[in-house]
Amino acid sequence: MSTTSREIVIVGGGIIGSCTAYYLSQLAATRGVKATITLLEGSGIAAGASGKAGGLLAEDWHGASTSSLASLSYRLHSDLASSLSGPSRWGYRNLDTLSVSADLSPSQARARKSSVDARFDWLNKDALRETSQLGTKETTSQVHPRLFTEAMVEEAKKAGVKVVAATATGLKRTEAGGFTVLTEDQSFPATEVVVTAGPWTGRVLKQLGLKGGRASGIGGSRAHSVVLKTAEGRDLPAQALFTSIKEGRGMSEPEIYNRPDGTAYACGPTDSSPLPSLASEVKVDEQAITSIISQAGGLSPEYLAVNDGPHSATVVAKQACYLPVGSGDPVIGELEKGIYVGAGHSCWGITNGPGTGHCLAELILDGKVSSANIGRLGP
Ligand SMILES: Cc1cc2nc3c(=O)[nH]c(=O)nc-3n(C[C@H](O)[C@H](O)[C@H](O)COP(=O)(O)OP(=O)(O)OC[C@H]3O[C@@H](n4cnc5c(N)ncnc54)[C@H](O)[C@@H]3O)c2cc1C
Structure with missing residues (x-):
C-alpha cells in the first residue's frame, strides 16, 4: 500500500472523463494507491455527444494509430457488459x-x-x-451511450469517486508543485488534473493557462x-x-x-x-x-x-x-508533469472511451501505459 495520497481532478463528465474516473478508481484499488478522485461536470453527466451519439462500437475499422486502442476498448466494452449487466443496463449487444x-x-x-x-x-x-x-456480430456491437456513461459514473461513485456539478474556470499552481482547480465558487486541490472536456478541450486548456500541444486545437x-x-x-x-x-x-x-x-x-x-x-x-x-x-x-x-x-x-x-475534432487522431497523454488530457475522439469516442480511460488511469498511476500501444496519440 502506497502511503502518498493522490488527489486527482477530472474536468468533463462525458464518456472519456467518466471512463477515466471509473478505471482510476478500479486500478487505484488493485494497486493499493490511496487516491481522492473528483469528476467535475459543468452541464450534467453525458450532456454533450456522449449522451447523444449513436453508440456503434467497431473493433477493426481503425487506422494504425488507434487500432490498438480500439481493440482494447472493444474488449473492455465486452468485459464491462458481462460483469456489470450491460445488456439490461445500457443496451449492449452485438449487431x-x-x-x-x-x-x-x-x-x-x-x-x-x-x-x-x-x-x-x-x-x-x-x-x-x-x-x-x-x-x-463478431466485429460490431452497440451501447446506449448515455446509459453507458451514467453507469460508469454510478460504478465510479460506488468506488468512492466524488462527482461535482461545476464548471472548471481556472487553475492555480502551488509551491509544492501541485495544483488547485477553480470553479465559480469552489476550489479543488490536485496532485493531478485530467482534462476530458470533449470539444471544449481547446478552450478549457486555454482558460486554465495550459499549453496543450495538439490538444489546443480541439474544437x-x-x-x-x-x-x-x-x-x-x-x-x-x-x-x-x-x-x-x-x-x-x-x-x-x-x-x-x-x-x-x-x-x-x-x-x-x-x-x-x-x-x-x-x-x-x-x-x-x-x-x-x-x-x-x-x-x-x-x-x-x-x-x-x-x-x-x-x-x-x-x-x-x-x-x-x-x-x-482536432488534428485527426485523439490526444491521450501527459501535457506537463501532473496535467493529462484525453480528448478529440471525433466519431469514435463511444467505441474508444473505455480504452482511453484505462490507458489514462495506467499513465497516472503507473507512469506508463501497458494495455495498448497509444504511442502515436501523445500531445
Ligand atoms: C451525431 C454523433 C454520433 C456519434 N456516434 C458515435 C458512435 O456511434 N460510435 C462512437 O464510437 N462514437 C460516436 N460519436 C462520437 C462520440 O460521441 C464522441 O467522440 C464522444 O462522445 C466524446 O466524448 P467526450 O467525453 O470526449 O466529450 P463530450 O461527450 O462532449 O463530454 C465533454 C464534457 O465536458 C464537459 N465540460 C466542458 N468544459 C467543462 C469545464 N470547464 N468544466 C467541467 N465540465 C466541462 C461538458 O459539459 C461535457 O459533458 C458520435 C458523435 C456524434 C456527434
Whole structure:
C-alpha cells in the first residue's frame, strides 16, 4: 500500500472523463494507491455527444494509430457488459452493420432491386439499390451511450469517486508543485488534473493557462440526431445502417442504428454552427431534424415513418451535439508533469472511451501505459 495520497481532478463528465474516473478508481484499488478522485461536470453527466451519439462500437475499422486502442476498448466494452449487466443496463449487444444505398426519387419508386434478402424486409425494398455487409456480430456491437456513461459514473461513485456539478474556470499552481482547480465558487486541490472536456478541450486548456500541444486545437462540429420509437409490435432487427439516399437531385447519408429497446437512432451531417460555452446551451435546428425524420421514414416507411397512419413511429428525441475534432487522431497523454488530457475522439469516442480511460488511469498511476500501444496519440 502506497502511503502518498493522490488527489486527482477530472474536468468533463462525458464518456472519456467518466471512463477515466471509473478505471482510476478500479486500478487505484488493485494497486493499493490511496487516491481522492473528483469528476467535475459543468452541464450534467453525458450532456454533450456522449449522451447523444449513436453508440456503434467497431473493433477493426481503425487506422494504425488507434487500432490498438480500439481493440482494447472493444474488449473492455465486452468485459464491462458481462460483469456489470450491460445488456439490461445500457443496451449492449452485438449487431450487423450494413451499407445500404437507396433512391427515393418518385420516378424510381417501382424500380425494385431484383434480389434483396430478407434482412432488409423492414426497409423500402422498391427503393434499395446496393447493399453490403460492413461489420458482423463478431466485429460490431452497440451501447446506449448515455446509459453507458451514467453507469460508469454510478460504478465510479460506488468506488468512492466524488462527482461535482461545476464548471472548471481556472487553475492555480502551488509551491509544492501541485495544483488547485477553480470553479465559480469552489476550489479543488490536485496532485493531478485530467482534462476530458470533449470539444471544449481547446478552450478549457486555454482558460486554465495550459499549453496543450495538439490538444489546443480541439474544437467541435455540430450534428443532429433523432430517436424514433416504432409502433407496438414492430420489432427492428439488430442492425446498424450506413446509408446513401438519393432523392431527386439531393443526396443524404444518415446513419440509422436500431436499438434493443424498440427505438432507432438516426443522425445527419455535421454543420459549422459555432460551439456554445456549455453543453446545456447547444441549439437544435428544426430543419435539420425534419430532414433526418423524412429520410429515415422514406427508407423504412413501415417502421420509421412519422405520419397519421396506425403504425406511425413516434419521435422520442430531437437533439444536437458537438463532435470533438482536432488534428485527426485523439490526444491521450501527459501535457506537463501532473496535467493529462484525453480528448478529440471525433466519431469514435463511444467505441474508444473505455480504452482511453484505462490507458489514462495506467499513465497516472503507473507512469506508463501497458494495455495498448497509444504511442502515436501523445500531445
Ligand atoms: C451525431 C454523433 C454520433 C456519434 N456516434 C458515435 C458512435 O456511434 N460510435 C462512437 O464510437 N462514437 C460516436 N460519436 C462520437 C462520440 O460521441 C464522441 O467522440 C464522444 O462522445 C466524446 O466524448 P467526450 O467525453 O470526449 O466529450 P463530450 O461527450 O462532449 O463530454 C465533454 C464534457 O465536458 C464537459 N465540460 C466542458 N468544459 C467543462 C469545464 N470547464 N468544466 C467541467 N465540465 C466541462 C461538458 O459539459 C461535457 O459533458 C458520435 C458523435 C456524434 C456527434
